[in-house]
Amino acid sequence: MMLFDRIGTFFGIVFHLASDPISIAVLFGSVLMGIIFGAMPGLTSTLGVALLTALTYGMDTSLAMVCLLAIYVGGTYGGSYSAILINIPGTAAAAATALDGYPLACKGEGGRAIGLTTTASTIGTIISMLFVVSISPIISYFALQFTSFEFFLLAFFGILISGTLTSPDLVIKGWIAGFLGLFLACVGRDLLQFYPRFTLGFAELDSGVEVVPVLIGAFGIPQIIQVLKDRFQIGETQKLQRIIPEIGTVVRNIPAIIRSALIGVGIGAVPGIGEDIAGWVSYGTAKNTSKHPETFGKGELQGVLASETANNACVGGAMIPLLNLGIPGSPPAAMLLGALMLHGVTPGPMITFEHPTFIMEVAAILLLASCAMFVTGLLLAKQVVKVLRIPTQIFMPIIGVLCIIGSYSLGLNIFNLYLMLPVGIICYFLTEMGYPIAPLVIGVILGPMADENLRRALMVSQGSFMPVFQRPVSLILFLIIVLTVVSQFDWYRNLKDRLLQKVFGRRNPHETVPKEKESES
């Protein structure tokens, strides 16, 4: 009965949103804007969500979510346009798409490739939406059993795993970025005793750092500086023919689509890592399982299908930990968390009690956004491609103004700008030196959760850490954290190799480690 209730509620929300002209206008407008943001190299869906957060501040929560989720879905898909037509992924999520998409465009099949990415992205989003609906109650049920220790460990795990998986260089740089984010979260008066921490005498810092301006600074300013400093130019676009949905190709590849969608949802659900990793993993899996791996990189439709299904499936995947645990699954989801908090919605296990239909609403918006993306993608692709002709030197300064007015408008505080700009410059240097930004952002967002729950847990246990080892979920999380850390060291790999050799009599394939990792030990 409960299942039918949920289905009824879901379709009720879908119908309600679809019958409201304002919601539909906002939906299509935001999807289109997302596609443009995704298609323009240098702009990302995270930046799109960040800038739109300021515009949605005055809207009601439901309409704001339509706007933000639609730009997220559209932005993730839009990256494929420039990946296919100019061999430059509009977003990191579409990097794997360029490998086969561009050769297809060179063969004169650009329209076919975009038709396929449109269909694959729509299916990926819809499959991930099904997971949001079906898995959320289960996770929510388990999360309700969590105590402060579990929440502290979960927040800490989110920061750590994000640092581990997103670091483009040494893993410890990812961890450093995560801890820098945690430090930023410590700034301001603490929640238990109201003691001012690291405020340096600025009264404006008493309430802590504002999350959204920090996120806008961290994602927007480094992007502008990088693009203009390195004189990034958009190349010549390949010709785009008639765009067809490629239903036949999709039907023939249903198992591959489902596999890619599962990879996307799974990776999306891991805190802090986003669509780019989902795209690459899915592409790699498709290549490894293909009967003709040699055709990959030369215009193989399966390659395009795999990366595009996975990166859009990641959107729904990222929503699962965000909505049920309050832990963002990807950088745009981190922005969404900031936006939700601005609207007075606190994601986490209590969301099903405080806002009983909220998860259904998110799922319904994802479904409608994927439909809007399909329609917009098929009808307006040729028009959207025209924006690729705008030089970066023109739109990047305008994005700068948007970052500034957007940061200011959230709280109408000039101090937000004084915070946003230095954070942006520091993040630029960090990016240049191989530190990932996603763990820093996750640290800023999860910091208050980690701080509050650690102290609350220790208060309840009178300063004892024993509950960590006595509670099964805590123990599992603790062991995963320990394993995540030690698995980065050489002595652990050698020990594992020796054990595996003794038990199974075989060598571990990871025996030879890269030089940098070697020195880490």
Add this chain to the structure above:
Amino acid sequence: MMDKDKLRKADIFSGSIIMLFGLWIISQALQMPMKGSYGGVQNVWYVSPALLPLFVGAMIALLGALLIRIALKTVGRQGLTDTLHWLGSSELIHFLKSPALFRFYAMVVLFFSFVFLNIPRIDFFLGAVLFLIVFITMFYFDDDALLKKMLYFYLAGTVASLAFFSLGLSETLEASLPYPGDWLTLAFIIVYCIYVWSLIRNVPPLRKKYRTALILAVVAPFTIGPIFKYFLLVPMPKEGMVVAVLDAIWYWDF
């Protein structure tokens, strides 16, 4: 991102800064109440506000030290000596004067002057127009020599503007002329446009770019600004001459 070899050398310095930063966090955290009473709460170590900062500071310092160790192991003693030698040589000056870094300085100057000098003091629309005109012309012309000239000209204007506000001339003039800061900015925009025109008037492709830059620099703020001001009801950071005119137009009929 830099290449791996340069990155490891840079890691020695970034690791040192990070380690020192971690130690600073610890030193600050040690001044927070660990025992005794604060705000009516009897402290024990596990409810202290210093608990997480101490942990974070210790981890940052430790990871910073680990990063230095990894970098030193990879770079070696010779690499470190070479890097230190490079820091003391004239190559560093050449590096700091490279066109890419000049582009970086230009952006930093533009952003800092807009946020810290213009936004709190002059009308948002005028500030945004100035920011965009300078920003777009500097980069859209795609000529490092021109960028340098425009940056120096803009810097001179910024210094003059800084002097104008810090000497209190704005308040003095306000009695006789409303919005003196805005008038000064408007004058600077016009002078800057004339200066840039004088630089590029003999280069036809740049003349076209100049026109585009001017149009966009005016159209963009007057599209973004009214959306925030009149549709989202967000008051501008500083409302001056232009907002007064826009208000008069907007509230005349609506």
